[in-house]
Amino acid sequence: xxxxxxHTGLVAPxxxxxxxxxxxxxxxxxxxxxRVGFGVHLFHDSRYLDSAGKEPNPEFVLNKxxxxxxxxxxxxxxxxxxxxxxxxxxxxxxxxFKVIIAPSFADIFYxxxxxIGLLPIKLTEDEIEQLFQKSAQGELTLEIDLPNNTVxxxxxxxxxxxxxFQQYSLEEGVDSVGWTLNKLDxxxxxxxxxxxxx
Amino acid sequence: MANGLTMYEKLWQNHLVEDKAGETPLxxxxxxxxxxxxxxxxxxNLRFHNRPVRHPERTIATMDHNISTRSxxxxxxxxxxxxxxxxxxxxxxxxxxxxxxxxxxxQGIVHVMGPxxxxxxxxxxxxxxxxxxxxxxxxxxxxxxxxxxEVEHVFATQTLRQNKAKTxxxxxxxxxxxxxxxxxxxxxxxxxxxxxxxxxxxxxxCGEAIEALSMEERMTVCNMSIExxxxxxxxxxxxxxxxxxxxxxxxxxxxxxxxxxxxWKQLKSDDDAVFDExxxxxxxxxxxxxxxxxxxGQVISIDGVVPSPDDFxxxxxxxxxxxxxxxMDLSAGTKITDITVNKVFIGSCTNSRxxxxxxxxxxxxxxxxxxHQVVSTVDAxxxxxxxxxxxxxxxxxxxxxxxxxxxxxxxxxxxMCLGMNDDVLAEGDRCASTSNRNxxxxxxxxxxxxxxxxxxAAAAALTGHFxxxxx
Numbered sequence: 001x002x003x004x005x006x007h008t009g010l011v012a013p014x015x016x017x018x019x020x021x022x023x024x025x026x027x028x029x030x031x032x033x034x035r036v037g038f039g040v041h042l043f044h045d046s047r048y049l050d051s052a053g054k055e056p057n058p059e060f061v062l063n064k065x066x067x068x069x070x071x072x073x074x075x076x077x078x079x080x081x082x083x084x085x086x087x088x089x090x091x092x093x094x095x096x097f098k099v100i101i102a103p104s105f106a107d108i109f110y111x112x113x114x115x116i117g118l119l120p121i122k123l124t125e126d127e128i129e130q131l132f133q134k135s136a137q138g139e140l141t142l143e144i145d146l147p148n149n150t151v152x153x154x155x156x157x158x159x160x161x162x163x164x165f166q167q168y169s170l171e172e173g174v175d176s177v178g179w180t181l182n183k184l185d186x187x188x189x190x191x192x193x194x195x196x197x198x
Numbered sequence: 199m200a201n202g203l204t205m206y207e208k209l210w211q212n213h214l215v216e217d218k219a220g221e222t223p224l225x226x227x228x229x230x231x232x233x234x235x236x237x238x239x240x241x242x243n244l245r246f247h248n249r250p251v252r253h254p255e256r257t258i259a260t261m262d263h264n265i266s267t268r269s270x271x272x273x274x275x276x277x278x279x280x281x282x283x284x285x286x287x288x289x290x291x292x293x294x295x296x297x298x299x300x301x302x303x304x305q306g307i308v309h310v311m312g313p314x315x316x317x318x319x320x321x322x323x324x325x326x327x328x329x330x331x332x333x334x335x336x337x338x339x340x341x342x343x344x345x346x347x348e349v350e351h352v353f354a355t356q357t358l359r360q361n362k363a364k365t366x367x368x369x370x371x372x373x374x375x376x377x378x379x380x381x382x383x384x385x386x387x388x389x390x391x392x393x394x395x396x397x398x399x400x401x402x403x404c405g406e407a408i409e410a411l412s413m414e415e416r417m418t419v420c421n422m423s424i425e426x427x428x429x430x431x432x433x434x435x436x437x438x439x440x441x442x443x444x445x446x447x448x449x450x451x452x453x454x455x456x457x458x459x460x461x462w463k464q465l466k467s468d469d470d471a472v473f474d475e476x477x478x479x480x481x482x483x484x485x486x487x488x489x490x491x492x493x494x495g496q497v498i499s500i501d502g503v504v505p506s507p508d509d510f511x512x513x514x515x516x517x518x519x520x521x522x523x524x525x526m527d528l529s530a531g532t533k534i535t536d537i538t539v540n541k542v543f544i545g546s547c548t549n550s551r552x553x554x555x556x557x558x559x560x561x562x563x564x565x566x567x568x569x570h571q572v573v574s575t576v577d578a579x580x581x582x583x584x585x586x587x588x589x590x591x592x593x594x595x596x597x598x599x600x601x602x603x604x605x606x607x608x609x610x611x612x613x614m615c616l617g618m619n620d621d622v623l624a625e626g627d628r629c630a631s632t633s634n635r636n637x638x639x640x641x642x643x644x645x646x647x648x649x650x651x652x653x654x655a656a657a658a659a660l661t662g663h664f665x666x667x668x669x
Binding site (some may be wrong): 007016017018020022023026027028030033034035045051077078081082083084085086088089094104105106107108111112115116142163164165166168176177178180181183184186187190191194195196197198 | 215216220221222224226228235236238239242243247249263264276278279281282285321322327328329332336342343344345346347348350351354355356357359361363386394395397398413424427429450453455457458461495514521599617618635637638639640643644
């Protein structure tokens with residue numbers, strides 16, 4: 001996993017609540033055995049007017065000229081709800097997003113983002129609203145500083161938090177499986193005490 | 199004096215391998231269920247790092263998401279699906295994992311298969327790369343869906359890192375009225391909490407109405423925990439649970455089973471346990487439920503009308519209502535019983551067990567006696583949850599009741615719940631579905647889903663619209 005330190009990028013505002021992972025990456029694109037090839041299908045049903053994905057929908061935020069190259073997705077509450085498919089964060093990451101900012105995330109989606117190094121940032125409803133308003137006024141670029149836990153732009157600076165280990169894992173690009181495999185003795189000691197039925 | 203513990207806290211303590219300052223707590227995973235869609239990349243990473251599956255005997259695989267419901271041939275599901283199914287076969291063989299593949303007597307939807315084989319036990323932690331893993335919480339197991347990176351972590355270590363959730367108690371007081379199903383109970387709960395009402399929580403369902411449910415009904419309730427954001431749903435194991443588990447193929451036997459029951463009896467929340475949130479419903483107020491919108495929380499009683507955006511004070515809910523009415527092509531004020539459907543799906547990990555099929559068949563029979571058949575404008579399919587369910591249903595003659603009335607009787611799989619195979623709705627189709635998600639495009643691009651119980655879905659097939667069976 002790549003290390004995450006600071007990131008400055010253009011914001012794409014997705015002004016919809018309860019965006020589910022079926023919308024982020026519909027089921028017909030889950031039939032892959034590889035980890036790549038999902039970005040092109042991100043938000044497929046909203047992004048394209050046709051099922052084949054040939055005709056971009058000009059109304060959809062990610063198709064608008066002013067948001068080309070966006071790397072920060074600004075979203076509304078309960079982002080990433082529904083299916084546990086990690087293909088959703090994979091698709092967002094492959095499309096070019098490094099950061100998702102929302103007032104709340106679904107639990108599984110949030111964990112999946114952390115595990116692949118895509119930074120999910122929770123801000124208050126009020127802060128999110130300010131960012132949507134700023135974005136509506138013209139191109140919004142935000143600076144994300146993970147070590148200092150800040151989101152800033154000009155005179156605004158909002159702070160966010162992650163759990164200690166999640167913060168460390170993102171900053172250091174920790175191989176979480178390798179990390180746990182270093183603790184096999186503790187796991188084996190636990191197993192030795194388990195009841196027979198377990 | 200310290201307060202007592204909730205069931206979640208007991209399960210947590212019993213599985214805590216390490217809780218080191220500065221690290222996310224490490225929990226032991228007793229059972230890992232896998233399927234073809236969310237596992238291939240995890241296996242690929244194991245291979246890349248040259249890591250084995252640490253406890254292959256604790257992982258069980260089945261094929262369910264992608265498969266055809268018309269044929270047990272792997273190729274019948276199309277090239278992409280067949281690729282994933284073959285990859286699962288190859289991976290299971292290489293890493294020593296038991297697989298219930300196509301044609302196997304134990305094959306079925308992962309959350310139907312696990313419980314019916316006794317792989318799902320109280321007091322365990324069960325994970326699967328599927329959000330409806332919450333189903334297994336019906337046994338008093340801490341069960342939740344995980345992403346593919348976590349699937350890999352469980353493969354390699356038999357553990358997971360998890361932050362502790364908050365606790366919510368949902369008490370359903372008293373008894374439900376006649377004809378009210380477990381699906382109606384859980385949809386009513388979601389209607390009350392909203393689609394994200396339990397985000398960050400593990401929910402425990404309790405109260406007389408919950409205790410009165412069979413294991414299969416409890417599974418229906420816990421299955422939909424994720425649909426209001428809960429990490430997991432739990433129901434305290436009791437005699438109903440022990441009786442269900444006893445004698446199942448993979449359940450402990452003899453003295454070990456007796457010891458297990460003694461341990462499982464300790465799991466229920468202490469009387470003085472404190473929950474972060476408590477929600478109470480009166481069972482007698484719960485009516486048959488139908489979703490009208492595009493999240494499971496957009497649900498209303500069968501005797502109600504489609505709501506108006508003006509009914510919602512919260513601006514985001516108001517906006518969601520506008521969008522949902524537009525997508526669903528519904529007008530505010532329309533009576534729910536006036537909504538017509540052209541597709542009916544009875545199946546999914548929510549409602550495809552034998553009791554669901556019996557309930558649906560009962561409704562079908564009562565309508566057939568009044569001269570009804572599946573109406574000519576409706577295509578209706580029934581997809582049993584597993585081979586075992588299918589065989590049981592056929593031994594009871596349920597398949598005949600369905601097919602004589604005009605339903606299609608299919609082979610087990612996830613099918614139209616998510617439409618990864620060819621069981622998809624066309625644009626503009628309107629479906630009465632016993633599944634768990636009514637998201638935009640879930641059952642097919644531009645299609646419209648109304649979530650209901652098996653009884654309500656059966657009645658919709660035979661009349662072409664929603665029916666208040668208790669009117």
